[in-house]
Amino acid sequence: MAAIKRLFGNFRLSRQSGKKSEAESRSSIQWVVAGLGNPGEQYSRARHNAGFMTIDRIARAKSVELSRRRFKGVTAEVRLAAKPAILVKPQTFYNLSGECVSDLLGYFKIVPEHLIVVHDELDLEAGRLRIKQGGGDAGNRGVRSIAESLGTTDFIRVRIGIGRPAGFTVEMEPGRQPKTEENKDYLLRPMTAAERQALTPILERAASAVEAIAEHGLEAAMNRYNQRG
Numbered sequence: 001m002a003a004i005k006r007l008f009g010n011f012r013l014s015r016q017s018g019k020k021s022e023a024e025s026r027s028s029i030q031w032v033v034a035g036l037g038n039p040g041e042q043y044s045r046a047r048h049n050a051g052f053m054t055i056d057r058i059a060r061a062k063s064v065e066l067s068r069r070r071f072k073g074v075t076a077e078v079r080l081a082a083k084p085a086i087l088v089k090p091q092t093f094y095n096l097s098g099e100c101v102s103d104l105l106g107y108f109k110i111v112p113e114h115l116i117v118v119h120d121e122l123d124l125e126a127g128r129l130r131i132k133q134g135g136g137d138a139g140n141r142g143v144r145s146i147a148e149s150l151g152t153t154d155f156i157r158v159r160i161g162i163g164r165p166a167g168f169t170v171e172m173e174p175g176r177q178p179k180t181e182e183n184k185d186y187l188l189r190p191m192t193a194a195e196r197q198a199l200t201p202i203l204e205r206a207a208s209a210v211e212a213i214a215e216h217g218l219e220a221a222m223n224r225y226n227q228r229g
Contacts (some may be wrong), residue, residue: 029077029108031085031214033058034101036119036142038188039091045190050120050160050203051142052089057207059087071107073100081215095141098149105150115155116210117146120187124161127198129205131213131222132157156218158206162187162199 037043037052044052059066062078066089069075073088086108090100105115113133123138124130134153137143147153165186191199205225212221 028084029086029110030083031080031114031116032088032101032104032108032110033080033085033116033118033210034073034088034090034097034104034146036094036097036117037089038094039089042190043188045196046188047120047162047191047195047199048094048187050162050199050206051118053199053203054118054158054160054206054210055087055089057203058210061207071100071103073104075104080211083214085214096145097142098145098147101146102149112150112152112155115146115150116158116213117143117155118158118206118210119143119160120162121159122162122164122187124159124163126161126163127202128161128228129202129209130159130161130226131209131218132159133218156213158209158213160202160206 033055035051035053035055037049038046043049055066058078059076062076064076064078064087066074066076066087069091071088072092073090075086075088078085078087086104088100088104090097092099101115101117104110105112119140119142121130121138121140133156136153137147143157146155165183209221209225212224216224
């Protein structure tokens with residue numbers, strides 16, 4: 001009987017220790033980095049998946065895999081500038097990214113100012129990178145979904161310029177700012193080998209920019225990475 005009591009006592013201690021370790025892990029996370037894209041092999045080489053591609057580069061550099069599924073996303077825990085962080089690729093499809101990101105921030109109790117969203121940007125010249133905090137979504141529905149889910153735009157964005165396709169038109173509405181119509185084929189079709197090669201340097205730069213934000217702060221990272229690379 002005494003042996004059985006000791007066995008169950010050790011089991012309870014083990015469970016309590018496990019719960020405490022998980023709680024400590026949750027409270028230690030300082031950054032969430034979300035790359036935007038669409039799940040599925042058919043989208044894996046599309047411009048619209050530049051955010052996913054950047055997250056994959058960070059994960060490879062940190063020797064981790066995004067293998068844990070939670071909050072409608074795939075995640076991995078890493079260290080950015082020696083600070084605990086979560087990488088996430090929402091699996092909700094691009095335009096519903098906020099469903100995953102808001103739940104993740106709530107679980108880890110992360111303020112929006114410590115959320116970094118990496119995404120493609122039509123309004124930015126191809127090959128350019130811009131870091132910003134807050135502001136409008138420029139028609140990016142993934143960014144809009146996150147802002148609406150969080151109730152704020154105060155998160156950080158690493159914008160990867162993909163430019164607009166040739167022949168892209170802008171529709172003017174009387175008394176309003178120009179309204180852009182996204183060219184879905186340009187965003188979603190697989191890139192050629194040459195197009196992927198041309199995109200590689202800015203993806204590497206975006207991955208470095210994420211680390212710089214965590215290490216040196218937003219302003220210093222903006223001063224460095226918002227210049228032409």
